[in-house]
Amino acid sequence: MSVHSQYNLQSHFNAEVTVVCGTRNVSIMQLLDADHIINYTSDSFVNKDERYDLILAINGNYLLSDYKKALKYQGRVVIVGGSLSQLLKSLTFGKLLFLGSKKLHTLSAKPSTADLQMILQLVEQKKVIPVIDRFYPLDQTAVALNYLQQGHAQGKVIINIDEAISSSEY
Ligand SMILES: NC(=O)c1ccc[n+]([C@@H]2O[C@H](COP(=O)([O-])OP(=O)(O)OC[C@H]3O[C@@H](n4cnc5c(N)ncnc54)[C@H](OP(=O)(O)O)[C@@H]3O)[C@@H](O)[C@H]2O)c1
Structure with missing residues (x-):
């Protein structure tokens, strides 16, 4: 797994x-x-x-x-x-x-709001415990994808969009 x-x-x-x-x-x-x-x-x-x-x-x-x-x-x-x-x-x-x-x-995953809401609920209830490997800012997306492609990420790799949105607001 x-x-x-x-x-x-x-x-x-x-x-x-x-x-x-x-x-x-x-x-x-x-x-x-x-x-x-x-x-x-x-x-x-x-x-x-x-x-x-x-x-x-x-x-x-x-x-x-x-x-x-x-x-x-x-x-x-x-x-x-x-x-x-x-x-x-x-x-x-x-x-x-x-x-x-x-x-x-x-299995072929299809993005769905209903599924995301169900997963969010399971996370809130601590029935799903996500494992997060590392965060990257939006402008480092290529680096993040390269890391994923190596096939050994030790959990989710997160692109932090919030930072990019808040810095572009100024
Ligand atoms: N069907 C769909 O809709 C769908 C959607 C998304 C992803 N996928 C596929 O799902 C797979 C997993 O994706 P992912 O995002 O989790 O990224 P991934 O980078 O392929 O998975 C990395 C993890 O897999 C482990 N791993 C590698 N070889 C293994 C093996 N032989 N036995 C057990 N664990 C092994 C690695 O551990 P080690 O470092 O110890 O090797 C690492 O923890 C990929 O093949 C991806 O293409 C399918």
Whole structure:
């Protein structure tokens, strides 16, 4: 997963949550109360006997067949991100490979005011705890994007528009 927020699935859905992250993100995951942590630099969910109801595939480059194997009967994998080849394979072969009780879905985020309001509410209720890596002023947007492109941001990268608006008012 990428470390951007921890939706408090434990209390909201009474779920047991396993996260996959690298070494430097393990302590953040512990702070966010993950039930189980798999460090992808030394371990893999692929080698484990554990089976999951839902896999949210945010980052990584795993075979679709590995996700399928790791699902329980009637389990779901939702491909959010990852390598380009993995995304292309999901769109091309996903339906065929997931004939049967286990299903694959791809997620494409569509900006929506209603969704933002719901997320804001969850943040206010502390059901979502956002992890913020760093802030950039608006004129440093290119630097921020370059940092994101390296693929190791340790949380949300924020462009601070307020500062630009207030300085342009003078
Ligand atoms: N479907 C959609 O609508 C949608 C919308 C937005 C983004 N996305 C996609 O979602 C993905 C994540 O985006 P992002 O904004 O979070 O930025 P990102 O820069 O791709 O994610 C950075 C984080 O991913 C972790 N990471 C990298 N490889 C990993 C692996 N194999 N296993 C677990 N964690 C790994 C990094 O940890 P380490 O530094 O420890 O490696 C870092 O914390 C991207 O592929 C992006 O294209 C999809």
